[in-house]
Amino acid sequence: MSFASAASAGGNAHKRKRKTRLLVIQLGRLGDTLQSLMALRAAKQLYPDLEITFVVRERFADAALRVRWLDKVVSLPTSEFLSAGSSEESLARLAQWVSPLIGTGDGQPWDIIVNWTYSESSSWLTALLPARAKLGYTRRSDTTLFTSDGWSHYLQAIVQGQIDQNIHLTDILSTQLLTALQIHLGDPADAGDSAVTGKSFFELGYDGSSPKRNEWLKRDSSRRWIGIHLGSARDLQSWDAERWAAVASHVLRRHPDIGIALLGGGGRNEDALAQRFMKALEIAPGAAKSVLCLVGNTDFDSWASIVSECQWILSGDSAAIHLASVLGTRVLDVSTGPPRFAEAGPYGNGHYVISTAEPCSACAENTDNRAAHTCLSNLSPEAVYAAWSYASGEWVHRRKISLEGHFTNLGWKDEIPKISVYRSRIRATDDGGGVVYEPLIQRPIGTREWTSLVVGYLARAWYCGWTPEVGHELKRPMLSPGLLKSVRELEDSVGVLEKILREASRTARELADKSSRLKSEKLMPIAERQGLAAISARLAELDALIERMGPGHPLMKAFAQMSKVLMHNLEGEHLTELGRESAESYRRLEQGTDILKDWIRFTLGLAKPMALVPASAPRSPERSPS
Amino acid sequence: MIPERMDPVEPQVASPEVAKKLLEGFLKAIRDEQALADADAEAV
Numbered sequence: 001m002s003f004a005s006a007a008s009a010g011g012n013a014h015k016r017k018r019k020t021r022l023l024v025i026q027l028g029r030l031g032d033t034l035q036s037l038m039a040l041r042a043a044k045q046l047y048p049d050l051e052i053t054f055v056v057r058e059r060f061a062d063a064a065l066r067v068r069w070l071d072k073v074v075s076l077p078t079s080e081f082l083s084a085g086s087s088e089e090s091l092a093r094l095a096q097w098v099s100p101l102i103g104t105g106d107g108q109p110w111d112i113i114v115n116w117t118y119s120e121s122s123s124w125l126t127a128l129l130p131a132r133a134k135l136g137y138t139r140r141s142d143t144t145l146f147t148s149d150g151w152s153h154y155l156q157a158i159v160q161g162q163i164d165q166n167i168h169l170t171d172i173l174s175t176q177l178l179t180a181l182q183i184h185l186g187d188p189a190d191a192g193d194s195a196v197t198g199k200s201f202f203e204l205g206y207d208g209s210s211p212k213r214n215e216w217l218k219r220d221s222s223r224r225w226i227g228i229h230l231g232s233a234r235d236l237q238s239w240d241a242e243r244w245a246a247v248a249s250h251v252l253r254r255h256p257d258i259g260i261a262l263l264g265g266g267g268r269n270e271d272a273l274a275q276r277f278m279k280a281l282e283i284a285p286g287a288a289k290s291v292l293c294l295v296g297n298t299d300f301d302s303w304a305s306i307v308s309e310c311q312w313i314l315s316g317d318s319a320a321i322h323l324a325s326v327l328g329t330r331v332l333d334v335s336t337g338p339p340r341f342a343e344a345g346p347y348g349n350g351h352y353v354i355s356t357a358e359p360c361s362a363c364a365e366n367t368d369n370r371a372a373h374t375c376l377s378n379l380s381p382e383a384v385y386a387a388w389s390y391a392s393g394e395w396v397h398r399r400k401i402s403l404e405g406h407f408t409n410l411g412w413k414d415e416i417p418k419i420s421v422y423r424s425r426i427r428a429t430d431d432g433g434g435v436v437y438e439p440l441i442q443r444p445i446g447t448r449e450w451t452s453l454v455v456g457y458l459a460r461a462w463y464c465g466w467t468p469e470v471g472h473e474l475k476r477p478m479l480s481p482g483l484l485k486s487v488r489e490l491e492d493s494v495g496v497l498e499k500i501l502r503e504a505s506r507t508a509r510e511l512a513d514k515s516s517r518l519k520s521e522k523l524m525p526i527a528e529r530q531g532l533a534a535i536s537a538r539l540a541e542l543d544a545l546i547e548r549m550g551p552g553h554p555l556m557k558a559f560a561q562m563s564k565v566l567m568h569n570l571e572g573e574h575l576t577e578l579g580r581e582s583a584e585s586y587r588r589l590e591q592g593t594d595i596l597k598d599w600i601r602f603t604l605g606l607a608k609p610m611a612l613v614p615a616s617a618p619r620s621p622e623r624s625p626s
Numbered sequence: 627m628i629p630e631r632m633d634p635v636e637p638q639v640a641s642p643e644v645a646k647k648l649l650e651g652f653l654k655a656i657r658d659e660q661a662l663a664d665a666d667a668e669a670v
Contacts, residue, residue, distance in 0.1 A: 078656055087653075094653050102639060121655030128648045130639050141640070143647050 039173035062300035213302035229320035236337030245280035246381030444480030505586035512579025
């Protein structure tokens with residue numbers, strides 16, 4: 001039964017069909033909250049009849065409360081539960097808080113619960129609440145972690161499994177929800193091309209009581225203002241304050257019409273960072289009005305207003321880049337620490353990302369020692385300033401001058417080999433949709449970037465059912481000898497993996513067939529029991545073989561982790577169901593190896609001399625099945 | 627293509643025993659997360 005029929009069943013025919021009731025759980029940080037709101041806005045535009053209740057941590061509830069199209073915002077007051085005198089009291093308070101969420105206001109269960117937190121704690125909450133369909137993490141009746149939808153498997157195995165992939169989280173969340181809505185409610189009435197982000201995303205108010213906002217209101221409004229956000233949730237994603245000060249000094253020296261606003265909520269060590277910034281800032285006499293330090297406890301409305309009124313936000317990986325994205329303010333993301341911008345960078349058109357060109361070995365080793373991170377030390381203030389000045393001058397040079405040319409004009413040509421710069425673009429729907437970060441410095445890619453392209457493609461093939469041509473974003477100059485070597489090595493592994501998956505699928509089917517003939521799963525002849533035990537042991541061996549393929553290549557790891565997640569999330573309760581589901585999962589993974597082989601063939605084909613490839617020939621020797 | 631396995635089911639409210647386990651799990655997870663956040667803040 002679809003939601004549409006459920007929604008109209010049982011009532012009088014003349015009654016208006018009730019709305020689809022959606023509960024969204026987002027217990028992550030502010031950045032996650034903002035990305036969820038962006039994804040929800042897209043869904044609400046396409047399905048205006050959605051009635052949305054949004055559950056959010058109390059600290060970050062203001063962002064959701066300023067969105068007019070949410071029907072209800074429920075905040076989770078964590079400290080209230082933890083401050084209770086005893087565990088019993090904590091439990092009682094929590095139960096009291098959960099109780100109204102058990103169903104909608106009229107006592108009906110939710111139509112869909114979407115848990116976009118992907119955390120342990122959120123899964124317990126999702127499990128407590130009844131719904132006709134659930135997306136994201138929940139718990140089985142035996143309280144083990146469970147998720148049933150494809151995109152959640154992908155998030156668990158790939159994104160949380162730290163495999164490189166190139167689909168932005170906002171796009172994953174939007175696609176996941178829209179697919180569910182399309183399945184249950186049908187196609188949206190409107191194609192929905194209107195912008196999701198913009199200055200009016202939030203309904204902001206101001207009561208005049210914010211010192212930081214008051215200071216901002218008194219700024220020199222003849223200047224264009226750039227906001228620099230110093231802090232980040234993770235120390236490694238926060239660039240040195242002195243380097244930011246050097247960037248600001250370049251801006252102020254070369255652009256007398258620009259002012260710099262230093263932003264930050266005062267959390268973590270932002271006050272200390274701001275002091276270091278101000279101390280290191282080189283500022284011309286009489287230019288004091290061109291710098292505002294607005295770091296400190298700031299309410300959401302004031303912070304959002306300031307970000308909205310800035311021309312640019314310059315920041316590391318912080319909530320500020322998501323807030324700017326939501327509000328349509330352009331972003332320069334100084335990406336340090338483990339690279340995450342492909343899935344959590346600024347969302348929209350025309351944002352820039354800068355990072356070091358060489359991979360940081362300290363990031364790969366996951367060490368917290370800042371001094372060891374070349375992603376921080378090899379990124380110079382000159383490079384960051386030059387990338388920003390190129391980006392901000394787009395309306396003048398219209399990108400007819402290359403980034404390299406711009407750096408050369410500034411006398412910083414030597415910086416180019418040390419950095420990578422990307423510009424964000426929202427692809428057209430018939431080109432795959434979603435945000436893509438296009439490199440502005442063309443150079444060969446490595447195994448990680450290639451993996452990222454292939455994994456993103458696999459996800460589209462698995463969960464969207466439509467993909468662009470194999471390799472459509474891979475060009476010949478992007479190939480390097482190192483990449484080709486790793487692709488050739490992968491070719492052998494894929495063949496082995498394919499055979500293992502085929503055998504696993506066959507064995508799981510055998511398990512399903514044999515168990516389906518049993519009268520009871522508990523009482524059976526010894527020979528039958530031994531036969532089933534042998535098949536199960538064979539499956540366990542094959543699973544172990546799949547896992548052993550993992551360490552060879554990141555794509556083998558992707559398949560191994562997907563296999564593990566799919567096997568963990570089987571839904572059946574009986575041997576026959578489990579066997580059938582396993583067989584189907586292995587078969588789909590095997591189909592994935594076909595796609596992988598297409599990519600390998602295409603990549604190696606691309607490396608062949610151009611004269612051997614007629615201009616009219618199809619780009620891919622063999623297309624993946626659609 | 628792996629289809630979204632989201633066939634709507636008849637929603638069930640957890641039994642009191644399971645609900646209690648889930649609530650306890652939720653509370654413990656909130657506590658653990660808070661402890662991690664506190665440790666993280668102290669490290670800075």
